[in-house]
Amino acid sequence: MSQVIYRIEESVIFSPEDTGLYRQNQADNVVAISNAAARLFTLLIKNKGNIVERDTILEKVWDEYGLQASNNNLNQCLSTLRRIIKNMGIDKNIIETIPKVGLRISHAVQIEEINLQPPTRLAADTPPKPVGHTRKKIKKKLFYSALLVGLLLMLSLFLNVFHLYNNLQDSQASLSLSQSYFPLRHGELCAAPPTETPLLTTLSFSKPL
Numbered sequence: 001m002s003q004v005i006y007r008i009e010e011s012v013i014f015s016p017e018d019t020g021l022y023r024q025n026q027a028d029n030v031v032a033i034s035n036a037a038a039r040l041f042t043l044l045i046k047n048k049g050n051i052v053e054r055d056t057i058l059e060k061v062w063d064e065y066g067l068q069a070s071n072n073n074l075n076q077c078l079s080t081l082r083r084i085i086k087n088m089g090i091d092k093n094i095i096e097t098i099p100k101v102g103l104r105i106s107h108a109v110q111i112e113e114i115n116l117q118p119p120t121r122l123a124a125d126t127p128p129k130p131v132g133h134t135r136k137k138i139k140k141k142l143f144y145s146a147l148l149v150g151l152l153l154m155l156s157l158f159l160n161v162f163h164l165y166n167n168l169q170d171s172q173a174s175l176s177l178s179q180s181y182f183p184l185r186h187g188e189l190c191a192a193p194p195t196e197t198p199l200l201t202t203l204s205f206s207k208p209l
Contacts, residue, residue, distance in 0.1 A: 002115040002116055002117050002118065003015070003017050003115070003116040003118075004016065004017070004113060004114070004115055004116075005017075005113075005114050005116060006045055006111055006112065006113055006114070007024065007111070007112040007114060008085070008090065008094065008109070008110070008111055009090050009092065009094075009109065009110050010024070010110060010112075011023065011024055011088070011089060011090065012024065012085060012088045012089075012090060013027070014041060014045075015030075016038050016039075016041075016042045018030065019032060019033055019034070019035055019037075019038040020032045020033060020038075021033065021084055021085070021088065022088075023088055023089070031084050031087075031088075033077075033080060033081070033084065034077065034080070036061055036062065036067070036073065036077050037077040037080050037081055039060070039061045039065075040057065040061050040074070040077050040078070040081070041081055041095075043057065043060055043061065044095060044103055044104070044105045045105060045111055047104075047105075048105045048106075048107065048109070048111060049104070049105070049106065049107040050104065051098050051101055051102050051103070051104045052102050052103055052104065053101060053102040054071075054074070054101070054102045054103075056102070057074060057102060057103065058070075058071075058074065061074075061077075078095060078097075078103070081094075081095060082094070082095060092109065094109055
């Protein structure tokens, strides 16, 4: 949520939220005022150029906050505001008194409303994500990693089987080709080799006479 401050006559800053006034570029030297004085000054600034009646001031600044309203309290707040503004170098009569009616800030007074945006949060200020959410992301990554490894193993196994199958086909083709060039007959495989008959020399013996 933005904070509203008012720059008066380009030299004095009034911060309703901080209930204080300070010279421009001297935010460390804030002159504190009471909550009632801050509400009074804010009411007059928002109605700049118009007369705010005394009864309205007493009601908006004190009665609505459960505080005792009195002309003495009003005069004390008014005197404090005028003194601080003058001490900060503004000689112009910022708050005019309209006799028997009320108070007014003239249109001739330069008052600029400024909205201060809160500083952008840094990345380091970002609240951490729930632990459960982080665990789910880790499990999801592990699942996909395991799935990828499984697919790679299946692909490797398929390539090995395909390679073995091709080698087997090549071996069978080579065997068929060799048999076509060197046919063997069944009879040649089963027949016993011929036996050689030894050459016998017959000797004749003659009887003696």
